[in-house]
Amino acid sequence: MEAPIIIFDLVGEDVTKTITPTKLVQMRGNIDKAVIEDNVLQLIGWAASVNAGPVESLRVSYSGKEFTDFEMAFGIKSPDVKEIFPNLECAQKSRFRIRIPLNQEEQQQIRDSLIVVTPLFKEGEGGSILYLLEPSLPLPSEDDSELMIWIGSNALATFSRTAIEFLGYFLEMAALKPTDSVLDVGCGMGRIAYTLAYYLAPTTRYEGFDIMEPLIQWAQNNIAPRFPNFNFRRVDIYNKLYNHNGTLPATEFVFPYEDESFDFVFLGSVFTHIPACEVRHYLEEIYRVLKPGGRCLCTVFLHNEESAKLIAAGKSSANLVHEIDDYFATSLDMPEMFTGFKEDLLLGWIGSSGFTVKGKYYGLWCGRTEFISYQDILILHKD
Template sequence: MSETALRQENTAATELPARDERVEALLGSILRNRFLPEPNPDSVFVGDGSFRAVGVEFLGHFILLGGVRPESRVLDIGCGIGRMAVPLTQYLDFEKGHYSGIDPVEGGIGWCRRFITSVYPNFAFQRVDIAHELYNPSGKISGNALKLPYADGHFDFVIMTSIVTHLPPDEVLVYLREVGRLLKPGGRLFMTAFVVDHVAAANESGRRDARLSFARDGDGPCWYVPDMPRLAAVGFDDGFLDGALDRAGLAITLKALGAWRGKEAEHYQDIFVAERRGGGA
């Protein structure tokens, strides 16, 4: 999709950055690095696609779209088995950059501690026992009462990839409120989502991902996939996440709609980048 078409389609008119040869060289070197840890591809924690290739793709997005820097303090909410963390080990400064990953599932956290923290001590992983009906049904911390174990304004960059795609709307508001609390002024959130705009709702192109045949849930902002568990894939009315980010004190700097709806894009899910108000550019 051309930059002009993308600006016309997105509600937040933002120009995507030009390709960066230095970033592309870094991403290529990470893809070829056979010494980086990689879990068994059959692990239930890995998810769809190539562990290495997907992580490297997102590192490029974090740098070029999100503006993460080598000296950033990064929080990865729902870090899983380290798909985003492994490529970041090759980008964050060993002394100045810091990474914190949280997840409710102990198996992924244990793998990350064993294979990442043991080599990169500036990468820390913590299990937070957040209840989720699919991933942690016996969790003791309600998503509606979430308060993450970090000080206000501690982070420069927060990652939420494939998180709001598995949350009900009331919990989305709580998570984003926490993100607003944890980011420094000027710090940024990088978040992926399924935005059910008019194209996705009507499936006008007839090419939408068949796995995401969303249907509206009553009169609320949520869209679920019939015949799947409710939180297996969650879409939201266009505008719901924009308003939730605003309520959390976060100003959208980029809203780029993804290829899942059957239109050309360089990423699958929809991407939001939002900045904590009160800081510089």
């Protein structure tokens, strides 16, 4: 047998060994296939750690319910994973198979739901590997391609993949709970809302706003009718690139929400398209609407010694070479195309706004060989 098999009994006890996670392990993983056949849910995927050795067990849940009776095999040969991620430990034997018997009620419940697989290592618990099984929410189609160009290249093909990727970050980096109220600043078509709809409790509040009417209209038409706790609104903020007819300066915009009304705020690729004065104002507004203990995850371009060297060497996909006042841009004519900030300066603004930086994760954008996502990620905490 090429992989160890562990059978869980009906109370969830591992008959081979008990693993007690002690910390969050840095890892990568994916579910490549999930299918229900002959009353059995089959999951095929892979998981490998950065420096915590091989997977020793797996935990599986959906909609907050954990499975306690299933069969799993792990440590399966995976030369394809090793080729793509040569620096991950045990990448050459990182694949797993899971078989979960389902009764008729479970088969109905698990369809159109979010499946969560959590790898367990000797040193601790890995991040969540997520998979949407037979989602009924519509995805953007070729008919929406003109809208998709506003949220990134190849966005049509990667819409749900990006949504799942960031939900994973929310869970791992910001400890997002299903009962946390969420504000999505620059929500676009609802790409992040797409998976949050399957994770947040039906009574949990989600609010998203954006400056582009067609994007908001898509989310209102395709997500809000199925999930009435999800609300999308358009705001007429001026931005030279995205809303040049906007009537309201961003520095005067007050988020249309009460003080201390959200547990979590997300800004995906917002601070990468606005100047420093608007970033500082948004930080103040985010702090205002967050509850004490609330968190914010934002993506940014951090200009530091490493990224500056990579930009100068021509490695970066965001050529932040023009310094304008207290930020960097790729274009003098259209600074909003891409904006970045000196790391120590931005962290100073964040601190002055009252936040504590709880996490900093560097991205691929400048040509790094080791990264978490495309853009840099910051986790802010309101004490």
